[in-house]
Amino acid sequence: xxxxxxxxxxxxxxxxxxxxxxxxxxxxxxxxxxxxxxxxxxxxxxxxxxxxxxxxxxxxxxxxxxxxxxxxxxxxxxxxxxxxxxxxxxxxxxxxxxxxxxxxxxxxxxxxxxxxxxxxxxxxxxxxxxxxxxxxxxxxxxxxxxxxxxxxxxxxxxxxxxxxxxxxxxxxxxxxxxxxxxxxxxxxxxxxxxxxxxxxxxxxxxxxxxxxxxxxxxxxxxxxxxxxxxxxxxxxxxxxxxxxxxxxxxxxxxxxxxxxxxxxxxxxxxxxxxxxxxxxxxxxxxxxxxxxxxxxxxxxxxxxxxxxxxxxxxxxxxxxxxxxxxxxxxxxxxxxxxxxxxxxxxxxxxxxxxxxxxxxxxxxxxxxxxxxxxxxxxxxxxxxxxxxxxxxxxxxxxxxxxxxxxxxxxxxxxxxxxxxxxxxxxxxxxxxxx
Amino acid sequence: xxxxxxxxxxxxxxxxxxxxxxxxxxxxxxxxxxxxxxxxxxxxxxxxxxxxxxxxxxxxxxxxxxxxxxxxxxxxxxxxxxxxxxxxxxxxxxxxxxxxxxxxxxxxxxxxxxxxxxxxxxxxxxxxxxxxxxxxxxxxxxxxxxxxxxxxxxxxxxxxxxxxxxxxxxxxxxxxxxxxxxxxxxxxxxxxxxxxxxxxxxxxxxxxxxxxxxxxxxxxxxxxxxxxxxxxxxxxxxxxxxxxxxxxxxxxxxxxxxxxxxxxxxxxxxxxxxxxxxxxxxxxxxxxxxxxxxxxxxxxxxxxxxxxxxxxxxxxxxxxxxxxxxxxxxxxxxxxxxxxxxxxxxxxxxxxxxxxxxxxxxxxxxxxxxxxxxxxxxxxxxxxxxxxxxxxxxxxxxxxxxxxxxxxxxxxxxxxxxxxxxxxxxxxxxxxxx
Numbered sequence: 001x002x003x004x005x006x007x008x009x010x011x012x013x014x015x016x017x018x019x020x021x022x023x024x025x026x027x028x029x030x031x032x033x034x035x036x037x038x039x040x041x042x043x044x045x046x047x048x049x050x051x052x053x054x055x056x057x058x059x060x061x062x063x064x065x066x067x068x069x070x071x072x073x074x075x076x077x078x079x080x081x082x083x084x085x086x087x088x089x090x091x092x093x094x095x096x097x098x099x100x101x102x103x104x105x106x107x108x109x110x111x112x113x114x115x116x117x118x119x120x121x122x123x124x125x126x127x128x129x130x131x132x133x134x135x136x137x138x139x140x141x142x143x144x145x146x147x148x149x150x151x152x153x154x155x156x157x158x159x160x161x162x163x164x165x166x167x168x169x170x171x172x173x174x175x176x177x178x179x180x181x182x183x184x185x186x187x188x189x190x191x192x193x194x195x196x197x198x199x200x201x202x203x204x205x206x207x208x209x210x211x212x213x214x215x216x217x218x219x220x221x222x223x224x225x226x227x228x229x230x231x232x233x234x235x236x237x238x239x240x241x242x243x244x245x246x247x248x249x250x251x252x253x254x255x256x257x258x259x260x261x262x263x264x265x266x267x268x269x270x271x272x273x274x275x276x277x278x279x280x281x282x283x284x285x286x287x288x289x290x291x292x293x294x295x296x297x298x299x300x301x302x303x304x305x306x307x308x309x310x311x312x313x314x315x316x317x318x319x320x321x322x323x324x325x326x327x328x329x330x331x332x333x334x335x336x337x338x339x340x341x342x343x344x345x346x347x348x349x350x351x352x353x354x355x356x357x358x359x360x361x362x363x364x365x366x367x368x369x370x371x372x373x374x375x376x377x378x379x380x381x382x383x384x385x386x387x388x389x390x391x392x393x394x395x396x397x398x399x400x401x402x403x404x405x406x407x408x409x410x411x412x413x414x415x416x417x418x419x420x421x422x423x424x425x426x427x428x429x430x431x432x433x434x
Numbered sequence: 435x436x437x438x439x440x441x442x443x444x445x446x447x448x449x450x451x452x453x454x455x456x457x458x459x460x461x462x463x464x465x466x467x468x469x470x471x472x473x474x475x476x477x478x479x480x481x482x483x484x485x486x487x488x489x490x491x492x493x494x495x496x497x498x499x500x501x502x503x504x505x506x507x508x509x510x511x512x513x514x515x516x517x518x519x520x521x522x523x524x525x526x527x528x529x530x531x532x533x534x535x536x537x538x539x540x541x542x543x544x545x546x547x548x549x550x551x552x553x554x555x556x557x558x559x560x561x562x563x564x565x566x567x568x569x570x571x572x573x574x575x576x577x578x579x580x581x582x583x584x585x586x587x588x589x590x591x592x593x594x595x596x597x598x599x600x601x602x603x604x605x606x607x608x609x610x611x612x613x614x615x616x617x618x619x620x621x622x623x624x625x626x627x628x629x630x631x632x633x634x635x636x637x638x639x640x641x642x643x644x645x646x647x648x649x650x651x652x653x654x655x656x657x658x659x660x661x662x663x664x665x666x667x668x669x670x671x672x673x674x675x676x677x678x679x680x681x682x683x684x685x686x687x688x689x690x691x692x693x694x695x696x697x698x699x700x701x702x703x704x705x706x707x708x709x710x711x712x713x714x715x716x717x718x719x720x721x722x723x724x725x726x727x728x729x730x731x732x733x734x735x736x737x738x739x740x741x742x743x744x745x746x747x748x749x750x751x752x753x754x755x756x757x758x759x760x761x762x763x764x765x766x767x768x769x770x771x772x773x774x775x776x777x778x779x780x781x782x783x784x785x786x787x788x789x790x791x792x793x794x795x796x797x798x799x800x801x802x803x804x805x806x807x808x809x810x811x812x813x814x815x816x817x818x819x820x821x822x823x824x825x826x827x828x829x830x831x832x833x834x835x836x837x838x839x840x841x842x843x844x845x846x847x848x849x850x851x852x853x854x855x856x857x858x859x860x861x862x863x864x865x866x867x868x
Contacts, residue, residue, distance in 0.1 A: 011700025012675060013649065016615060018559045024707040048511050056505035064498035071490035075687035077482055110544045110691070113714040125452045139714060146711045181450060215447065241446060253509035255718035257544070266445030273458040277580045280547040280573060283717045284689035 019126075024146050035358055042395030044382040045363040047191065047338055050309065051253045058297065066292050078284035080276040081268075082108025082260070086291040090260055093294075094246065097223055098237035101262055107271045108282040112221055112247035112259030116140050118278065119217055119243060119261065120147045122270045123181045129173055131183040131214065133161055135341070135370035135379065137191045140184055140219065144372075150178070151372035158332075160197030161185060163204040170212040182215035182243070187235055188223040189337025192370045192381035196335055202235050206242065221247040222337035224303050227311040229335075236262060243267060248290055250338075251303050256286035310338070316389035317382065317396060324400035326407055331382075338385035341367070344378040348406050351377065356405070362398035453560075458580050469792055476829030478816040479797040481625065481772055484743065485687045492731065500726050512718035514710040515702075516542025516694070520725040524694055527728075528680065531657055532671035535696055541705045542716040546655055546681035546693030550574050552712065553651055553677060553695065554581045556704045557615045563607055565617040565648065567595055569775070569804035569813065571625045574618055574653065578806075584612070585806035592766075594631030595619065597638040604646040616649035616677070621669055622657040623771025626804045626815035630769055636669050640676065655681040656771035658737050661745040663769075670696060677701060682724055684772075685737050690720035744772070750823035751816065751830060758834035760841055765816075772819035775801070778812040782840050785811065790839070796832035 035041065066074065081087075087103035094101060109115040116139070124130065126148035132141070134153040144151050152173065155165040166183070173180050185205070187197040197205070209216045218235045226232075236244040244262040248254075261271055275282065293299060317340055321331055328345035344350060351366035367379025382399075384392055469475065500508060515521075521537035528535060543549040550573070558564065560582035566575070568587040578585050586607065589599040600617070607614050619639070621631040631639070643650050652669045660666075670678040678696040682688075695705055709716065727733060751774055755765055762779035778784060785800035801813020816833075818826055 012698065013557075013701055016557055016649065017704060018555070018557055018562075020559075021556050021704050021708075024704070024711065051509055052506040054505065054509070056502055059505065060498040060501035063501055064494040067494035067497055068490055071488065071493060072486040075485055075488070075689035077683075077688045110713045110717065111715075114712060117712045121452070122455050123447075123450055123452055125454075128452075139710075143711045146708070215450065249511075254511045255509035257713060257715070257717040257719075264446065267447055270451060270455050270458070274455075274580070276573075277458060277577045278548060278551045278712070279544045279691060281545075281691070283544065283691040283720055285691075285723070286717055286719055289719070 020146055020148050024142075035363065041358065041361045041363055042387055042391050042398065043363040044384070044387070044392070044395045044399070045365045046386055047383055048386045049250050049254060049306075049338075050386055053305070053309070054253065054302070055297075059293070062292055062296050063289060066288060070288065074285050074288040076284065078281045078287070080281050081272045082106065082282050083284065083287045083291065086258070086287045086294075087260075089291050089294040090246065093224075093251070094234070094236075094244075094262065096300075097220070097231050098233035099244070099262070100237075105262055105265060105268050107261045107263065107268055107275060108287060109259045109261060109275070110279060110282050111249065111254070111257040112219065112245050113139055113143070114257075114278070114282075115245040115259050115261040116143045116219070118271050118274045119182075119245075119263075120144055120149070121274050121278075122267070123215070124149045125179075127179070129178045129180045131166070131169065131180065132372070133185055133190060133193070135192055135367060135376055136184065136372075137186060137219065138365075138369045141370070141372050144184070149181075153371060153373060153375065154183075156193075156195075158195060160187065160195065160201045161205050163201070163208050166205060166208045167212070170208070170214055174212070180212070180214050182217045183209050184217045184219065185235075186219045186222075188220055188232060189225065189334050189339070191222070191337070192339050192365070192367070193341040194332045194334030194337055194339045195341075196232070199232065203238065206235055206239050210239075210241070216242045217245065218242050219245045221245075221250050224251050225307060225310060225338075226336040227307060227314055227334070240264065251306065252290065252293060252299065256290055257283055258286050258290050310385060313384040313387075313389050313392055314340075316392045317384040320393045320396040324397055326400065326404050328407070329403060338383050340382045340384065342380040342382060344380065344403065345407065345410075346378065347410055348378050348403070350380045353402060353406055357399060357402050360398045360402045362395045362402070364399065454580055454582050458576075469797065475792065475795045475797055476821055476825050476832065477797040478818070478821070478826070478829045478833070479799045480820055481817055482820045483684050483688060483740075483772075484820055487739070487743070488687065488736070489731075493727070496726055496730050497723060500722060504722065508719050508722040510718065512715045512721065514715050515706045516540065516716050517718065517721045517725065520692070520721045520728075521694075523725050523728040524680065527658075527685070528668070528670075528678075528696065530734075531654070531665050532667035533678070533696070534671075535674075539696055539699060539702050541695045541697065541702055541709060542721060543693045543695060543709070544713060544716050545683065545688070545691040546653065546679050547573055547577070548691075548712070548716075549679040549693050549695040550577045550653070552705050552708045553616075553679075553697075554578055554583070555708050555712075556701070557649070558583045559613075561613070563612045563614045565600070565603065565614060566806070567619055567624060567627075569626055569801060569810055570618065570806075571620060571653065572799075572803045575804070575806050578618070583615075587805060587807060587809065588617075590627075590629075592629060594621065594629065594635045595639050597635070597642050600639060600642045601646070604642070604648055608646075614646070614648050616651045617643050618651045618653065619669075620653045620656075622654055622666060623659065623768050623773070625656070625771070626773050626799070626801070627775040628766045628768030628771055628773045629775075630666070633666065637672065640669055640673050644673075644675070650676045651679065652676050653679045655679075655684050658685050659741060659744060659772075660770040661741060661748055661768070674698065685740065686724065686727060686733065690724055691717055692720050692724050744819060747818040747821075747823050747826055748774075750826045751818040754827045754830040758831055760834065760838050762841070763837060772817050774816045774818065776814040776816060778814065778837065779841065779844075780812065781844055782812050782837070784814045787836060787840055791833060791836050794832045794836050796829045796836070798833065 087106040236242040247259040331342045365381040367376030521540040670676040681693040765776045799815040801810030
């Protein structure tokens with residue numbers, strides 16, 4: 001019977017989807033990656049960490065020992081909250097950023113992205129408002145919107161979120177009868193801006209949120225990957241009501257899909273219920289693999305190695321940008337993390353330019369992906385994490401040529417560039433890998 | 435500032451939670467496990483598979499080789515849909531139940547539980563109706579309710595769902611203006627009943643659903659663990675519009691948290707978007723570990739080994755039940771899977787009896803956990819999967835004594851047993867491990 005239906009209708013279920021499904025943004029990350037992964041293209045788009053220099057022999061031996069000695073435990077169902085063994089070790093990681101906590105207050109998640117999902121699930125009804133930096137992480141925006149929330153960007157400058165604008169925004173939204181649930185922020189080496197909030201600014205931001213009864217959700221995947229000086233104290237280090245999201249994806253490796261949420265006790269209980277409902281328990285095998293890594297591998301030394309490696313790549317990118325970019329292009333100077341945020345001269349459209357970039361064998365993420373409200377059309381996120389330094393330089397050179405070409409077109413025709421008719425893909429192309 | 439708040443209020447965030455959070459059921463699995471895991475207690479409660487006889491040396495060696503040769507790939511971010519390598523191998527698994535499909539139609543999930551979560555997320559708005567067997571899997575009910583849906587149980591007999599009752603229920607609900615989204619069913623060796631739907635019944639059920647424009651979601655974690663004869667064709671084998679949930683938790687091991695959804699193309703696309711929003715990508719390391727297991731280990735032979743082992747345990751449980759249980763107690767005779775479903779004589783309350791069971795050093799799951807509507811008060815789910823046969827026999831003996839004691843009390847006082855005042859925990863205690 002269904003065969004007939006198949007013939008007459010592409011998706012039989014098209015009328016059955018939930019309202020939230022219509023709000024899910026079709027990320028073109030797959031289309032972009034399909035193109036950007038071609039070897040001739042330098043991808044400055046992806047946020048994938050460079051993990052190829054990990055000591056795989058040591059990790060392999062440790063993993064084999066772990067399976068031989070504890071296989072029946074690490075391949076079994078586990079705790080909905082996550083294994084105590086890894087929660088205890090996570091305290092050591094967070095201590096590097098001044099956080100003191102109890103393992104009971106940690107919930108393990110299937111990557112930090114699931115932390116975002118569970119926090120939104122627990123707090124947000126449709127129509128609730130989430131505040132975010134300008135710009136903010138594309139993967140978080142997608143999750144927030146999938147819960148039918150309204151994302152409102154708060155004006156930010158080089159030191160982070162503007163406290164006065166934050167206060168005004170909260171007051172305005174409340175006067176409109178809206179429920180403002182939390183501020184989502186990446187205070188260290190933000191994705192995509194690369195900027196870091198000063199300690200004074202963090203304090204002000206937390207104070208404004210507390211005064212307005214708005215929670216603070218601090219997402220901190222890059223905090224330990226500082227390229228200048230020591231890691232800064234987290235926002236959570238000074239206020240135990242801050243909900244903190246951590247990740248092993250950048251300080252070790254992302255494929256295990258292990259992140260965590262540190263939350264006040266009552267919130268933690270709700271998150272565990274949500275986790276049980278979502279997955280029964282987060283990946284057990286992965287949790288033991290990472291706990292073992294933290295116990296038997298010089299993970300602090302590995303972070304130092306990562307810093308050194310990423311510093312070289314960042315320096316290559318910043319040098320090449322200042323040598324090659326035409327007048328009128330500006331960019332951030334990140335003190336850590338993975339990203340540089342470019343601002344093109346007025347009138348250039350980063351998304352319309354992308355197909356020409358790919359034609360010139362360089363890929364990036366257009367800035368509009370990092371806003372829920374249409375800003376960012378003349379911004380670009382560049383990643384210095386994955387390609388080696390010489391490829392980064394090549395990529396920046398190619399990008400500079402493309403921008404120069406756009407500027408020439410603009411000068412001749414005195415108009416905004418439009419999309420070429422022949423090249424449609426890749427489209428919006430936010431890079432999901434945080 | 436928050437310190438002051440902490441002093442005066444247990445959960446500062448109590449007014450901030452989403453409506454759905456209030457609908458999250460506090461499963462007492464943790465409380466139960468804390469008690470039931472004591473070595474002196476025979477737990478017939480948990481649905482944990484017995485994996486201790488896996489060839490850990492072989493798995494350890496394979497895993498070490500995989501990390502040495504492909505570490506930088508298997509520890510990296512992966513596809514939101516899941517890795518092609520495992521999706522291709524899953525076709526071999528499903529072929530054992532008569533399913534032909536394309537790897538493009540599979541989405542990998544963080545355990546089959548996440549498949550339930552994503553399917554519900556994609557299809558259900560608050561107030562939508564999900565139909566389920568009587569009784570049905572507690573973990574699914576929890577997820578459905580967390581999406582603020584209404585679960586309606588359809589009358590079922592020893593052959594499965596009653597097609598006439600199904601038709602009547604759909605007609606009645608639609609006449610009430612309700613949106614009935616899908617039927618959730620475990621056709622093979624159901625959790626908790628242990629019953630299997632006949633092939634004729636499956637066909638009727640699918641036909642009734644198709645006629646009523648209600649999707650069928652077939653959850654099949656136990657189908658290959660048949661203890662009598664060969665595996666049956668899945669519902670999906672005869673109708674490609676059935677949404678099929680598969681799992682490695684019972685045919686290999688649950689700790690990897692790898693399951694999958696096989697869905698029609700349009701639905702699959704929505705599920706991938708939902709997966710990216712929920713986790714970016716399902717556990718990559720786990721997926722490669724399982725793909726490697728399917729390529730380098732005699733996984734079909736392992737399933738035969740599992741069948742032999744579980745058959746011995748089921749036989750021990752059924753024998754002991756028929757020798758020990760007092761008159762008036764009845765139970766199912768599963769041809770596969772992990773579970774036997776007991777019905778106590780009228781007037782006995784399985785949940786009220788549980789503390790006396792634990793006092794007698796036996797644990798089980800009260801039947802009410804497997805209904806969303808208060809049925810099941812005189813039912814019990816017994817698992818024969820985890821303890822060895824002699825412990826199962828001991829557990830059944832203890833349980834028989836407890837039931838005899840209840841019946842004596844009932845005979846003397848002619849009244850329903852009430853809960854003892856001294857022993858409160860464990861409470862409802864559904865066992866989340868499916």
